[in-house]
Amino acid sequence: MSIEDEIPDLVTGEEANLNETLRSLDAKIIPIPPAQLKEYEETLATRLSNLPTRKVPITIITGYLGSGKSTLLDLITKTGGRRIAVILNEFGDTAAIEKSLTIADSETSYEEWLDLGNGCLCCTVKDTGVTAIENLIEKSKDKIDYILLETSGLADPAPIARMFWLDEAISSNVYIDGVITVLDAGNIEKCLEDYGGHWHKEQGYEVTNDRDDGVTTAQLQVALADVVLLNKCDTVGSSDDLERVREKIREINGLAPIHETTFGKVHLDNILDIHAFESSVKLENDDPKINNHAVYHDERISTITLSFNVIPQEKFHIVEEFIQMMLWDPPKTNHTEQHSHSHSDATSHEETACTNSTEREIEVHRTKGLIQTDKSIQVIQGVREAYEFTEVPQTEVEGCKLVFIGKWLRYEFVKSQFETFTGLHLN
Missing domain, CATH: 3.40.50.300 (P-loop containing nucleotide triphosphate hydrolases)
Structure with a gap:
């Protein structure tokens, strides 16, 4: 048995908890050789230095x-x-x-x-x-x-x-x-x-x-x-x-x-x-009726949700590359604007409706999601172009969800981009 195995886990409670731990040890006094005592002290100091600081x-x-x-x-x-x-x-x-x-x-x-x-x-x-x-x-x-x-x-x-x-x-x-x-x-x-x-x-x-x-x-x-x-x-x-x-x-x-x-x-x-x-990201508010079929159809800034089934582990990197594209090199979507202008002369007045199509670049402001593979569960959090994946042991959610909040996010367009890029199909 190594000397590290003999050291009890550090106690983080009050002094009473420490006393209780000490009382549980063998009451016999066993002399410790100086070399072994030094090793004990060094191991204890290492454990203390590794304790997390309060944030x-x-x-x-x-x-x-x-x-x-x-x-x-x-x-x-x-x-x-x-x-x-x-x-x-x-x-x-x-x-x-x-x-x-x-x-x-x-x-x-x-x-x-x-x-x-x-x-x-x-x-x-x-x-x-x-x-x-x-x-x-x-x-x-x-x-x-x-x-x-x-x-x-x-x-x-x-x-x-x-x-x-x-x-x-x-x-x-x-x-x-x-x-x-x-x-x-x-x-x-x-x-x-x-x-x-x-x-x-x-x-x-x-x-x-x-x-x-x-x-x-x-x-x-x-x-x-x-x-x-x-x-x-x-x-x-x-x-x-x-x-x-x-x-x-x-x-x-x-x-x-x-x-x-x-x-x-x-x-x-x-x-x-x-x-x-x-990492305990919550996605319970992502109602598709709200996110993907907006009531007021303001494409300037909105929320969309991509839902798909559990994927093989080897597909994870493809999904991550799609996320990177959305954040770092986003595609452009056509935005249709309608306006009218009038023409008048001495005998008539005519008003004509015109439609202009403008390319708009997607910009994601917030990313949340959960990617579940056959070997791991990863939660993603992102702010603008920065993102981070964290592995979690389990989740109540079955399948995968990606939620993007940003400007010019048209669900059908992003869906097409996702399915073409990854080869996966959305639910």
Whole structure:
């Protein structure tokens, strides 16, 4: 028997648990030779160094100005029973601006200043943002249980989410728990059509007024949501109006659960500790009637689901290559636009309908799915062009599902691309 076999498993409970373990050992005192004792100490030190460090979850809260984000944050910090760091990430005019940080629990709070650099977190490089918050946690040990990061009302949450979505092999004391999008039920339909405002480009710091592809910031905020809070429902005129709003949200994001709220009042279990980026991916909201046959037929940004049977292991790489094509080298789809123009002369007036066909390049903003082969089960998570497969031991889902949320996703077109590329048939 090696000396490592003689070492009991480390106990992670309180001192009473350790004492109980010690009492279970043989009471006889056996002298240990110095060399053996040294080996014992080295093995114990190795086990201690390999213990996982505690990671602090980060929830990103996004939504248009006036949607109720600040009210929600106030509610969480007062009733959550957690020591929460709230980072306000509002857009500033200067290139470098300090961000207010409040660490609060239900009874006390104090404020510090956290310099994230570049003035806008969604425009910073990955190392800058993550390192700044990691350093904050190190300086505030035993003071922070949870981090809430409120984005600017005009920010695209994808770069922020991707920044904190770190590979498990990378040593970090933070992890992203989920993206919560807060919507003003009475105004969200207007916001979804609002092409003005600022657009934070990932590659630089330029801010433009419009996007040439007709996708609005509000649509992106809904598309990236893991949970949608439909706030201020009391301001909506009728139940039919509210249902119309819900359908438009589901058309964009068919996966995120929608919670209707007033004054941001929501059960915290619905928005905190949801582990949206872990391998236990949930696909129960992917109703084909919603995702693949949209009620309002807005192709600018929507959700589609590809369902197919269990595949042979040797086919897995072909499915992954299809996903890579969708994310990195997406095909172009023809988008038909109809408009009319009129012609008048002295004797008549004629109006003619015209149809233009325009090529649009698919852009996937969020990917989720489960690929089941005859030898393994793999869960995929993706944000924009980044994705990751994680093997899981078992699942309640039988078969395979791929869910894409993005722009210009026509189900029949993507279905044809998938079947041609992989040689597999969708259900």
